[in-house]
Amino acid sequence: MLALRSAERLGRDRIAELVPVAPRTVSRILARRGAPPLSALDPMTGQLIRSSKQTATRYERERPGELVHMDVKKLGRIPDGGGWRANGRGGPGDNRDRKHGLGYDYIHAVVDDHSRLAYAEIHADEKGATAAGVLTRAADHFASHGLDRIEQVITDNAFAYRHSRAFRTAVAALGAEQLFIKPRCPWQNGKVERFNRTLATEWAYRRPFTSNADRTAALAPWLEHYNTRRTHSAHGTPPASRTQPTC
Template sequence: MSHRNARLTVRGRRLLVERVCSGRPVAHVAAEMGISRATAHKWIRRWRSEGEAGLIDRSSRPRTTPHRTPAPVETRVCELRQARKLGPARIGPILGLPASTVYRILTRHGLHRLAHLDRPTGQIIRRYERDRPGELLHVDVKKLGRIPDGGGHKALGRQAGRATRADMGFDYVHSAVDDHSRLAYSEIHPDEKAATCAGFLRRAAAFFATTGIDRVERVLTDNAWVYRKSSAWRQALADLGASGKLTRIYRPQTNGKVERFNRTLLDEWAYLRPYTSNNERTAALADFLHTYNHHRCHTALGGQPPISRVNNPAGQYI
């Protein structure tokens, strides 16, 4: 992988090829670009034999790995992990392997985190992702205790904070996350009634439209009464031309993208620092959402922010 100050990035290699193909000597072009003639000839040869693909960095992985752990041993490591949920420090002595080797094997097979496994069966949990933005929208509501003026227990301490929070009530954070891009939209409301949820859905769809997601096709929610029985919710879906879909009962993993967003919401906004009032916390939500959508790197998106997947649905990052 080229570093940002490399003499020849992929774009630089294309420029090298263009200049040589225009009839100029390779040595002259190499001198202009600050590289050796041997390097210039190498990329020209690759381009002539492989075309555009020859200008892309190749993997540095060796063709053969003679000291790699034999396949039957790797299979045994995976069986112990899935059947007995053992970690590297436990599996290593059983098979006579260093714990570091066991960990590399588990990583190679996607078993290095127990969270990736279904606990009863030991099978890898199948993750899904829709093919294009707007195809599926995850919607959920997170309930948060309101903060009294002057701060609650996080600012004043447990005893002092308890005395100030009597009858403060709750805020309801309504959130929508696009399945493909992970682009998120949230609002804070005093309840989670049918009219509130329906209005939120319409405004969420309008927000996604401003980013380039013109249509929401399906909306996935949990089994709350509003989403199952409310005529206001059904009307909002009809107005958007979207269909509603419910998760299986007691299976929050199905709606996992918005559930994971809720956790990020708590860590990086609601509990990020001690707020001295409820209004202060509410005002900070807009900045968090902008950072999340436009600047915060996402591991599922190759280290890019969600907005990059909206603008580049194929997921080919540059």
């Protein structure tokens, strides 16, 4: 168990599937040996980098599509041959000069509150028109999994969400209500914030990529795995298994 946590940076449920033992047993052993939570570890090296505030309070909407969370995560683009994660600090690709860097990819993500079914696309910007297109295609993706209606869409207060006519139109076209988190309260958009962290750990920084195209190509297979095969710690099943209406 300790070797899997150290080498693969797996959570208790994934470790329990591989050993196999009960997840609670894994938790007790990891805690007894002083293993820090995954959120406190560097996803590439496994080294302790920070401590995190935790809460036992959780909430979940009662049915799929009642509420979806949307957000954007920014990632630096990877030069051909790999960046510093592949070649080390000071090596080829270690271009930390923001003025002459390669710029950023913007990962637009949409997550269903009840099932945790997720959809994500990579774009060159975080504009309202781009976000509107992502939301529309996310709704189509959710419908293909049996989630045929989105009732509410919650986002932070970014300009693209609050002031973009294109985004407001996309929400209205779905027949949904647009909601915003309170300023400086990111936990109100916590489902997609947590998904972004998982996405970074298990996709973006899981291994050193040798090009930006290489990392981009790895997103769709990872999303398929996340939605259909990966056990979600919040409810113990893959998200796609919870998309049918419950009432």
